[in-house]
Amino acid sequence: MSxxxxxxxxxxxxxxxxIVPDPENAIDLPPAAVxxxxxxxxxxxxxxxxxxxxxxxxxxxxxxxxxxEWFMDYRNGDGSxxxxxxxxxxxxxxxxxxAGLIPEGDLAVATRGxxxxxxxxxxxxxxxxxxxxxxxxxxxxxxxxxxSWPARNVNMGNPHAVAFVDDxxxxxxxxxxxxxxxxxxxxxxxxxxxxVDRGPQHVALRVHERGSGETRSCGTGAxxxxxxxxxxxxxxxxxxxxxxxxxxxxxxGRLVITERPDGEIEMTGPAVIVATGEIDSExxxxxxx
Numbered sequence: 301m302s303x304x305x306x307x308x309x310x311x312x313x314x315x316x317x318x319i320v321p322d323p324e325n326a327i328d329l330p331p332a333a334v335x336x337x338x339x340x341x342x343x344x345x346x347x348x349x350x351x352x353x354x355x356x357x358x359x360x361x362x363x364x365x366x367x368x369e370w371f372m373d374y375r376n377g378d379g380s381x382x383x384x385x386x387x388x389x390x391x392x393x394x395x396x397x398x399a400g401l402i403p404e405g406d407l408a409v410a411t412r413g414x415x416x417x418x419x420x421x422x423x424x425x426x427x428x429x430x431x432x433x434x435x436x437x438x439x440x441x442x443x444x445x446x447x448s449w450p451a452r453n454v455n456m457g458n459p460h461a462v463a464f465v466d467d468x469x470x471x472x473x474x475x476x477x478x479x480x481x482x483x484x485x486x487x488x489x490x491x492x493x494x495x496v497d498r499g500p501q502h503v504a505l506r507v508h509e510r511g512s513g514e515t516r517s518c519g520t521g522a523x524x525x526x527x528x529x530x531x532x533x534x535x536x537x538x539x540x541x542x543x544x545x546x547x548x549x550x551x552x553g554r555l556v557i558t559e560r561p562d563g564e565i566e567m568t569g570p571a572v573i574v575a576t577g578e579i580d581s582e583x584x585x586x587x588x589x
Contacts, residue, residue: 305584307337308395309344309575312387314516314552318346319395319573325357331379336587337579338377343587344579347515348385349375350392361410368408368415370396376511384413384457386519390426390571393418398573413457426571430520431457432563433527436485442492443479444472451480451492452528456565458510459490460524464532468496471506474514493521495529503529504549516552523565526557537561 305327308319318337320327329351338346351373355361361371372392374385389409396402397420407418417429434455442451442463447470451461461480465471471478471494478492489510498504505525507518526546530536535544537559545558555569 304581305579307344307577307579308398308573309346309577310350310391310394310571310573311552312390312517312519312571313550313555313569315385315387315518316346316516317348317350317388317391318344319350319352319391321352321395321399323352323354323357325353327351329373329375331375333587334375334379335377338379347377347509347512348382348388349377350388350395351375352392352395355410360412364410364415368410370401371410374411376509377513378511380511381412382458382511384411384416384520386428386430386456386521386523386567387517387569387571388519389416389418389428390519390567390569391573393420393426393428394571394573411457424570425568427566427568428519430523430565430567433524433559433565435527435531438482438485440485441481443481444470444494452524452531453485454524454528456520456523458520459486459488460493460521461486461490462493462495462525462528464495464497464529466496468494468504468506470494471508474506474508476513477510478508491518491521491524493518493525495525498547498549501529501533501545502547502549506551517550517555519555519567519569522548522550522555523557523567527559527565530559538563 355365355371419427436453440451449463451463
């Protein structure tokens with residue numbers, strides 16, 4: 301491993317990431333090192349880390365290399381591996397454009413949640429094809445400070461529990477994962493969204509992301525919330541044959557989510573690169589122990 305590593309910092313609706321370009325997958329990123337990089341006081345700081353690797357060079361992405369040249373090896377802020385991150389995909393695509401590796405237009409990105417279709421528009425927004433939502437059967441309940449709510453189980457390649465509440469303050473501090481039941485619903489943990497209505501097909505949320513705590517935004521969470529809100533409202537594009545679009549306000553900004561009649565979900569929003577730099581070699585030696 302090189303003694304010095306280049307990095308960038310970026311965000312999508314203030315869901316922020318450390319970006320580590322590593323096309324040939326030559327950098328070892330153990331969980332402790334990722335957590336150190338994402339630490340907001342002792343490291344660079346981020347909700348997660350985007351490890352940028354060519355699909356052909358990564359054992360988990362080789363089978364997707366024919367469809368997507370680049371693999372988003374995404375890690376949560378605590379160093380754990382995640383299947384997918386919607387805001388992360390937009391920032392990942394923005395990095396590739398920033399580095400001169402891709403132009404505006406269409407792009408395929410490999411993720412642990414499958415290959416995602418991305419479109420970089422001339423106006424700066426990025427649209428990601430997030431795939432189809434799965435709605436597992438069974439009742440789920442989430443709790444905060446003695447209150448409990450029924451939650452909709454939505455899987456967007458990663459698991460979500462969507463609870464509709466009267467006030468976003470009911471979500472509490474969200475430092476720790478909100479308790480849920482039954483435990484069997486989410487054996488590997490869950491992202492929990494607390495949602496209020498703002499108007500017709502317009503909602504706002506707060507989210508506790510598994511492995512990261514409360515974040516300013518969650519792309520897959522916004523998609524899960526839009527689907528849960530649509531079903532609550534009696535809207536199913538597969539039945540009506542008409543796309544359903546929801547505006548989703550997050551603490552860090554706004555995303556627009558559209559579910560098509562074929563079940564495919566599109567997420568549109570901004571992505572920004574804010575800094576580039578190099579990790580200090582002395583700090584690096586300590587962090588990677």
